[in-house]
Amino acid sequence: MMARLKSWEGLLLATLLVIFTFNAWATPEFLTVGNQINLFQLSIEKIIMALVMTFVIINAEIDLSIGSMMGLAACAFGWMFIQGVPPGLCIVICLAIGLLGGALNGWLITSIGLPSLVVTLGTLIGFRGLARVMVEDRGINDFPDWFDALGQQGLLGPVPFALIAFVVLFVVLYIVLERSSFGRLTYVIGSNKDVAEYAGINTGRHKMVIFMASGLIAAFAGLLFAARVGAVRGDVGNGFELDVITIVLLGGVSIFGGKGTLVGTLLAILIVLNLRNGMGLLDITGHLQTGVIGILLIASVIIPRIRLGRRAEAA
Amino acid sequence: MKTKHVLGLTAALMLGGTSLAYAEAIKINGGTAADMVLLPKFLGILVFDQANEGAQEAHAELANGGTLTFQGPTPENSVAGQIEMVTTAATQKLAALMLSNNAGDQISPSAQAAQAAGTKVVTWDSPIPSGAGEDLFISQVDFGSIGVVMADMALSMVGADGGEMAVLSATPDAANQNAWIDAMKKVLAEDAKYAGVKLVDVVYGDDQAEVSYNRALALVDKYPNLEVIMAPTTVGIQAAAKAMQDENLCGKVGVSGLGLPSEMVSYTLNGCAPQFALWDFRDLGYLTYYAAYGLATGQLTGEIGETFTAGRMGDYTIEADPGRANAKRVLMGPFTVYTKDNVEAASK
Incomplete structure (x- = not known):
């Protein structure tokens, strides 16, 4: 029990409780059902992508292209919709684009052997370029009512489709990471890729699956965004990748791979969302909000080091 | 000294001509508390700060017991940040939200949610292109x-x-x-x-x-x-x-x-x-505040043809927006062309 409380997750949970209690005390609107749903809805694309990014980073890789893939999928949807392609088919094609884009990242990383930082920085620029070419300098809207409703209205009572998708995805990915051989391999490869290869593990195929999943979920997030705001432009998802990576690192996933949990990511998601929502309700401006989140991230890197240092002194 | 362009004003008079002849200008009375937010495209731009000064001037003049908050996203986060802040405005059940829209039609669902929560959405500087989710647009010039x-x-x-x-x-x-x-x-x-x-x-x-x-x-x-x-x-x-x-x-x-x-x-x-050329952003903030306050306190209905008095700036009429179907605007106008002859005086 004490070990659990002293762990990083314990610290995150305590932080979350403090923020949550403060919000509930400081603003009367905070605990309303509508606000609690908005709190998730406003960042739903980022938190869905953070779940898969947890796998990517535990695997000792990075995917910077997810924000641009979101934009590409959303713009492809808008462009095809204008050409008269049935919306259902547009959705399928957009998800396929996500898989293909992820496969391109995976192929360059595993077969050509390039670092994922460089490859996905390249596709960050490339996917964004394609997105902007497709919709040029305009916005596309007037999607079918059912599509907009899916993004904006409750599906199960007040709970919208995207939030249900997030919960389902969390449960599925939790089982995969904690209970399956795929999950164990993700940690093993992330800790030491060479050892994993000597042990006869096909690390290339494993990484390929993770990058394709990352592309697929980013495309899905792009479609969710299009439905939520009812319009697309070339800048959809711009810069989202950094917010997603921030959340995952705050959750205790090591940037060097091999360490981290989805529970940590979930706690970090809740901390960031509650912090943003609370500051918004207290009319704290954008610059200060960004600053506070930045300080939180730096603290999340420093605090474990201080604790490690203490432990070394004691020994 | 300023070279005034009266085109915008002429257009306004032609459009609103018939209703102007009979409509009595509604005087906006202060004293009622109404929480309002002025939301620029993003922070750190001088003209938006000037609009805020104008709004603060009107806020004090009308002795609004509620709060006027000037609040905006960072430039990198403008679109997502504006959507977030408009959504928050709905949660807070603000009386009025004054928005310079930088999110195109992507802002519409959140602006409509704000309206449904009873918040009057008045755009200024940059409107919602489709007009969906907007009660009124304060247009700087035609x-x-x-x-x-x-x-x-x-x-x-x-x-x-x-x-x-x-x-x-x-x-x-x-x-x-x-x-x-x-x-x-x-x-x-x-x-x-x-x-x-x-x-x-x-x-x-x-x-x-x-x-x-x-x-x-x-x-x-x-x-x-x-x-x-x-x-x-x-x-x-x-x-x-x-x-x-x-x-x-x-x-x-x-x-x-x-x-x-x-x-x-x-x-x-x-x-x-x-x-x-430019118009006065301080005036734009001032006029926007008067219109938004009038709507929020029920003194204005926002119907086409309605005329109101905006403090020191005089009378304005709500009219159909010629550039956007189903949208309503108030035209501020006129604006000033600056040359070496008048720029020094205006820069002080």
Whole structure:
């Protein structure tokens, strides 16, 4: 029990409780059902992508292209919709684009052997370029009512489709990471890729699956965004990748791979969302909000080091 | 001393003529508490700070016991941040939200949610293109007349022999800039007087000084015969003028568009930006506040033809927006063209 409380997750949970209690005390609107749903809805694309990014980073890789893939999928949807392609088919094609884009990242990383930082920085620029070419300098809207409703209205009572998708995805990915051989391999490869290869593990195929999943979920997030705001432009998802990576690192996933949990990511998601929502309700401006989140991230890197240092002194 | 352009005002009088004749102007009374938020495109732009000063002036004048908050996203997070803040406004059940929209139609679902929560949504500076989620738009000047004024400035700069002009705009999706550029294109195409002004390109500096500076230099490289850079944004015009000054191109390429006298005074005096135009953002914030407060306190219904008195600025009438179907606007107008003769006085 004490070990659990002293762990990083314990610290995150305590932080979350403090923020949550403060919000509930400081603003009367905070605990309303509508606000609690908005709190998730406003960042739903980022938190869905953070779940898969947890796998990517535990695997000792990075995917910077997810924000641009979101934009590409959303713009492809808008462009095809204008050409008269049935919306259902547009959705399928957009998800396929996500898989293909992820496969391109995976192929360059595993077969050509390039670092994922460089490859996905390249596709960050490339996917964004394609997105902007497709919709040029305009916005596309007037999607079918059912599509907009899916993004904006409750599906199960007040709970919208995207939030249900997030919960389902969390449960599925939790089982995969904690209970399956795929999950164990993700940690093993992330800790030491060479050892994993000597042990006869096909690390290339494993990484390929993770990058394709990352592309697929980013495309899905792009479609969710299009439905939520009812319009697309070339800048959809711009810069989202950094917010997603921030959340995952705050959750205790090591940037060097091999360490981290989805529970940590979930706690970090809740901390960031509650912090943003609370500051918004207290009319704290954008610059200060960004600053506070930045300080939180730096603290999340420093605090474990201080604790490690203490432990070394004691020994 | 200011050269007043009365086109916008004339248009307003023609459109609202019949209703003006009989409608009694509604005096907006203060004293009722109403929480209001002024939401600019993003923070850190001087003109938005000026709009806030105007709104604060009206807030004090009307003795509103509620709060007036000036709050905005960071430039990198403008679209998502605006959506987040409009959603928060609905949660807070604000009386009125005054929005300079930078998110195109993407803002509509959250703005409609705010309306459903009882918040009056009044846009200023930049409207919601479809009008969905908006109660009223406070238009700084008639968008069509901005096109005429920009075309006139370009014509006087290229001279009788004609010449090439390029547009350096803000972001590709800024509804206001796009409407003004379209209005200018229409004027250039339809009036033979402007046949000599050749529009060669439209580029975007994202309302960031460095990007705009580089775009301006790229334009000069790409079009060796370029004579005018028209920047309908205060960030773009200043960056373009500085770029031309740094490259010693001021005699050859003139910069014009919409600028702030205090930022442009040195460039106008040294000839890099011989003339530019703007309206008063302080007045825009003041008028927006009066209209939003009137709607929020139920003194105005927001119907077309309704006339109200906005404090020191006088009477204004709500009318159909000629540029957007199913949308309503209040036209502020007129605006001022600045040259070396009047820019120094205005910059103080």
